[in-house]
Amino acid sequence: MIALSSDFMLFRMGNGEELPFSADMITVELTGETTTFFDAEFVKQAAQAVFHYFRQEQERQAVTMSEFAEALEKVLRGFALNFEERKRAVEPSPHTIGEADLGELACESGKGCELFFFPRLRDELQEQLRKGPKLVHFSGLRRCVKQLIGAKRWNAQCRSLQDEIIAYLRKLASTEAGTDGLSLRVD
Numbered sequence: 257m258i259a260l261s262s263d264f265m266l267f268r269m270g271n272g273e274e275l276p277f278s279a280d281m282i283t284v285e286l287t288g289e290t291t292t293f294f295d296a297e298f299v300k301q302a303a304q305a306v307f308h309y310f311r312q313e314q315e316r317q318a319v320t321m322s323e324f325a326e327a328l329e330k331v332l333r334g335f336a337l338n339f340e341e342r343k344r345a346v347e348p349s350p351h352t353i354g355e356a357d358l359g360e361l362a363c364e365s366g367k368g369c370e371l372f373f374f375p376r377l378r379d380e381l382q383e384q385l386r387k388g389p390k391l392v393h394f395s396g397l398r399r400c401v402k403q404l405i406g407a408k409r410w411n412a413q414c415r416s417l418q419d420e421i422i423a424y425l426r427k428l429a430s431t432e433a434g435t436d437g438l439s440l441r442v443d
Contacts, residue, residue, distance in 0.1 A: 265311045266318035274318060279307040284328065294332065302331050309371040327371075334375050354384035358421070358442075359396030362403040370404055370417075374424060381428050385438070393441045394425065 260266065266274045282303045294302075306328045310316045361380060365373040384392045401407075401414045401421070422442055429440050 260317060262311075265307065265316065267324065268318060268320045270321065279304040279311075282307060294335070298335075299332070302335075303328055305371065306331060313370065330372060331375070334372070334379070354387055354389035354392040356380050356384060356392070356394050357396045358394050358400035359403065362396075362400040365404070373400075373404055377421070377424065378428055381425065382432060385432055389438075391439045391441060392429070393443075395443055397421065397442055 260276060261278075264276045264278050267277050268274050282300075284299050284303050306324060309327065310319050310324065358377075361376050362373055365376055381392065397418060398410070398414075401418050402410070405413055405417060407414055425440060425442060429438055
């Protein structure tokens with residue numbers, strides 16, 4: 257068997273045939289109302305991100321077309337929902353504390369699905385900020401990290417992902433909330 261280049265992955269077709277594709281070779285055609293949400297470049301980048309997820313993060317050599325399509329659909333649906341929510345945004349209420357459970361967000365994303373977790377985390381922070389709190393409390397960080405990595409015990413990889421999540425939240429809070437005096441608590 258010929259070795260597959262690191263920037264290619266085998267796609268299993270419905271008839272059992274396997275074809276090698278690179279991220280740049282993938283094209284996606286959208287139909288219906290999804291064409292109003294996304295332009296061609298955005299969809300191309302999303303497809304490349306899903307390709308990277310399977311090839312690099314999951315270290316997969318092959319994927320079925322349906323697996324790839326389902327993952328891409330999940331990513332695009334997340335962005336479409338975010339778009340719809342922004343259109344329907346309401347006035348923030350005067351709450352003082354916003355609460356969210358990182359462990360639940362990780363469970364919604366699935367084991368080993370950082371690709372889906374970070375956009376979901378961004379959406380959750382934006383939802384909390386629309387309520388206008390002075391403090392946003394994210395709980396369940398350890399459970400979240402272990403769920404995403406699939407670890408039973410805390411290790412160096414867990415620590416690295418924990419630091420990445422905290423840095424991501426800080427960055428989001430500073431860009432999304434600006435200088436409104438928002439405090440973040442993550443534990």
